Amino acid sequence: xxxxxxxxxxxxxxxxxxxxxxxxxxxxxxxxxxxxxxxxxxxxxxxxxxxxxxxxxxxxxxxxxxxxxxxxxxxxxxxxxxxxxxxxxxxxxxxxxxxxxxxxxxxxxxxxxxxxxxxxxxxxxxxxxxxxxxxxxxxxxxxxxxxxxxxxxxxxxxxxxxxxxxxxxxxxxxxxxxxxxxxxxxxxxxxxxxxxxxxxxxxxxxxxxxxxxxxxxxxxxxxxxxxxxxxxxxxxxxxxxxxxxxxxxxxxxxxxxxxxxxxxxxxxxxxxxxxxxxxxxxxxxxxxxxxxxxxxxxxxxxxxxxxxxxxxxxxxxxxxxxxxxxxxxxxxxxxxxxxxxxxxxxxxxxxxxxxxxxxxxxxxxxxxxxxxxxxxxxxxxxxxxxxxxxx
Amino acid sequence: xxxxxxxxxxxxxxxxxxxxxxxxxxxxxxxxxxxxxxxxxxxxxxxxxxxxxxxxxxxxxxxxxxxxxxxxxxxxxxxxxxxxxxxxxxxxxxxxxxxxxxxxxxxxxxxxxxxxxxxxxxxxxxxxxxxxxxxxxxxxxxxxxxxxxxxxxxxxxxxxxxxxxxxxxxxxxxxxxxxxxxxxxxxxxxxxxxxxxxxxxxxxxxxxxxxxxxxxxxxxxxxxxxxxxxxxxxxxxxxxxxxxxxxxxxx
Numbered sequence: 001x002x003x004x005x006x007x008x009x010x011x012x013x014x015x016x017x018x019x020x021x022x023x024x025x026x027x028x029x030x031x032x033x034x035x036x037x038x039x040x041x042x043x044x045x046x047x048x049x050x051x052x053x054x055x056x057x058x059x060x061x062x063x064x065x066x067x068x069x070x071x072x073x074x075x076x077x078x079x080x081x082x083x084x085x086x087x088x089x090x091x092x093x094x095x096x097x098x099x100x101x102x103x104x105x106x107x108x109x110x111x112x113x114x115x116x117x118x119x120x121x122x123x124x125x126x127x128x129x130x131x132x133x134x135x136x137x138x139x140x141x142x143x144x145x146x147x148x149x150x151x152x153x154x155x156x157x158x159x160x161x162x163x164x165x166x167x168x169x170x171x172x173x174x175x176x177x178x179x180x181x182x183x184x185x186x187x188x189x190x191x192x193x194x195x196x197x198x199x200x201x202x203x204x205x206x207x208x209x210x211x212x213x214x215x216x217x218x219x220x221x222x223x224x225x226x227x228x229x230x231x232x233x234x235x236x237x238x239x240x241x242x243x244x245x246x247x248x249x250x251x252x253x254x255x256x257x258x259x260x261x262x263x264x265x266x267x268x269x270x271x272x273x274x275x276x277x278x279x280x281x282x283x284x285x286x287x288x289x290x291x292x293x294x295x296x297x298x299x300x301x302x303x304x305x306x307x308x309x310x311x312x313x314x315x316x317x318x319x320x321x322x323x324x325x326x327x328x329x330x331x332x333x334x335x336x337x338x339x340x341x342x343x344x345x346x347x348x349x350x351x352x353x354x355x356x357x358x359x360x361x362x363x364x365x366x367x368x369x370x371x372x373x374x375x376x377x378x379x380x381x382x383x384x385x386x387x388x389x390x391x
Numbered sequence: 392x393x394x395x396x397x398x399x400x401x402x403x404x405x406x407x408x409x410x411x412x413x414x415x416x417x418x419x420x421x422x423x424x425x426x427x428x429x430x431x432x433x434x435x436x437x438x439x440x441x442x443x444x445x446x447x448x449x450x451x452x453x454x455x456x457x458x459x460x461x462x463x464x465x466x467x468x469x470x471x472x473x474x475x476x477x478x479x480x481x482x483x484x485x486x487x488x489x490x491x492x493x494x495x496x497x498x499x500x501x502x503x504x505x506x507x508x509x510x511x512x513x514x515x516x517x518x519x520x521x522x523x524x525x526x527x528x529x530x531x532x533x534x535x536x537x538x539x540x541x542x543x544x545x546x547x548x549x550x551x552x553x554x555x556x557x558x559x560x561x562x563x564x565x566x567x568x569x570x571x572x573x574x575x576x577x578x579x580x581x582x583x584x585x586x587x588x589x590x591x592x593x594x595x596x597x598x599x600x601x602x603x604x605x606x607x608x609x610x611x612x613x614x615x616x617x618x619x620x621x622x623x624x625x626x627x628x629x630x631x632x633x634x635x636x637x638x639x640x641x642x
Contacts, residue, residue, distance in 0.1 A: 003501040010495055014491075214481075217540075219446075220446040221476075221496065222499070223499050
């Protein structure tokens with residue numbers, strides 16, 4: 001028992017030394033962890049700008065000269081005349097072709113208090129035109145209401161009579177849930193980080209060692225293949241865990257630089273949430289490394305291992321996507337690795353109470369599958385086929 | 392002591408049953424303690440297959456190998472604990488220093504603490520490689536690599552020491568270091584088995600020579616006995632003559 005521990009310690013220590021000394025591979029592996037928060041930050045910045053700012057809209061007016069007040073009201077709302085379009089955007093707005101038609105008798109009808117029809121011509125199915133159309137609609141209605149209120153006030157009528165019923169909206173969504181985008185992206189990134197960070201270490205310590213002729217030497221030593229595989233798994237999974245933790249920390253830090261309150265959202269990863277997330281992803285890190293080792297030992301060369309294992313990266317991105325598209329997913333899917341964790345992460349980010357039973361179930365299944373993979377690799381390393389592939 | 396009894400090993404091509412290679416065909420020999428046993432054989436004679444069976448990497452179709460009385464097929468880990476192996480192809484962990492590498496193999500053999508440290512220092516001194524010890528092994532010359540591999544296979548002072556063509560690519564100085572070391576081990580009563588293609592080396596070093604051809608023992612004896620047996624003056628000529636005969640002269 002004691003000598004078992006000595007062996008295992010030596011094996012693990014060596015894997016760590018090799019993993020952490022390969023600086024370049026390590027940097028590439030953890031690059032992802034650094035990139036994720038940056039991408040989340042840039043993405044949400046753009047989203048906020050879209051939601052908060054009112055970019056200029058250029059409208060082709062006809063008969064603008066009949067309604068200078070309306071035009072200046074629209075201009076206040078950043079709804080401008082097509083003639084003012086910067087040359088760079090001319091083609092876009094010409095293509096969107098928003099036409100506001102002000103009739104000739106506008107001024108006369110306004111003076112007489114008669115209803116006026118202003119025509120907005122546009123492609124109402126064009127997605128890009130929808131926001132400008134909504135804004136033009138609101139601006140014209142506002143302008144119309146303000147004139148209407150003034151007319152009533154002049155006649156001594158209480159304006160409030162116009163609004164007998166008013167709808168007050170009370171948002172029950174938790175503040176954490178309002179900014180779903182960050183959370184969803186973060187979930188995907190965390191899953192990817194678990195799969196990507198340990199990748200190079202897993203390939204290097206399996207197919208790489210075989211190619212460098214050190215595996216044979218190790219297999220001739222008085223040590224069980226199970227210990228060898230466990231040490232390699234621990235080495236790769238540790239880097240993977242570091243990747244996940246880095247994504248979490250860096251995202252927390254970088255998101256704090258964005259003013260989410262502008263869009264009425266908050267996003268913070270509390271200590272307890274972070275711990276739950278790490279606990280949830282810990283089995284996934286081991287699972288990912290175990291698959292990578294399994295596949296890498298299956299291949300014939302280092303190159304083949306790199307390309308084949310590279311394909312495994314697709315899994316974590318693929319699974320949540322499929323889940324998203326499935327309306328009636330079977331119950332067992334909730335327990336599967338990756339799928340189960342994705343669903344629980346979704347709940348965590350939505351602010352829903354974590355289903356601990358589901359978490360326990362999916363973790364158990366993930367760990368069991370990881371163990372199966374480890375035993376399979378250990379058994380394979382004992383087979384003659386692997387030995388024959390050495391030379 | 393290493394005993395090889397009646398080893399048979401076939402490699403069967405699954406797709407083409409006719410394409411079966413008979414690597415070992417009833418090979419038997421004994422390498423005794425306190426002796427250097429040389430294994431000679433042409434390429435493809437089954438030397439590496441025999442040694443891999445001895446390490447427990449391959450399992451024989453028939454027959455068995457025992458190391459100090461332990462059957463390799465039954466208890467490979469216990470048998471390997473009695474072995475020091477200098478393999479056919481050796482690589483180094485290039486991100487570790489020579490010392491760390493030797494330390495790694497010492498720990499795998501269950502050594503710890505002060506005794507481990509002492510053993511490592513001793514082997515470094517014996518092989519005259521203290522200067523190399525704390526350098527990373529990337530960029531080591533062939534001779535330096537050989538020394539590291541030798542050190543890592545000897546650090547636990549194995550009773551049995553198996554070397555697969557150890558002098559490949561070594562210069563005279565390194566070969567001498569190796570030869571001296573083997574002589575010292577022999578004097579201490581260890582069992583040494585090594586395969587080689589270099590006749591002079593085998594003639595100079597070995598107490599007994601076994602000649603393997605076509606997976607069988609073709610002849611065995613002291614270098615002088617083999618020469619007498621073949622009626623030749625040089626071991627090289629004797630070797631060619633002995634493996635050339637279909638039956639084997641003294642099998």
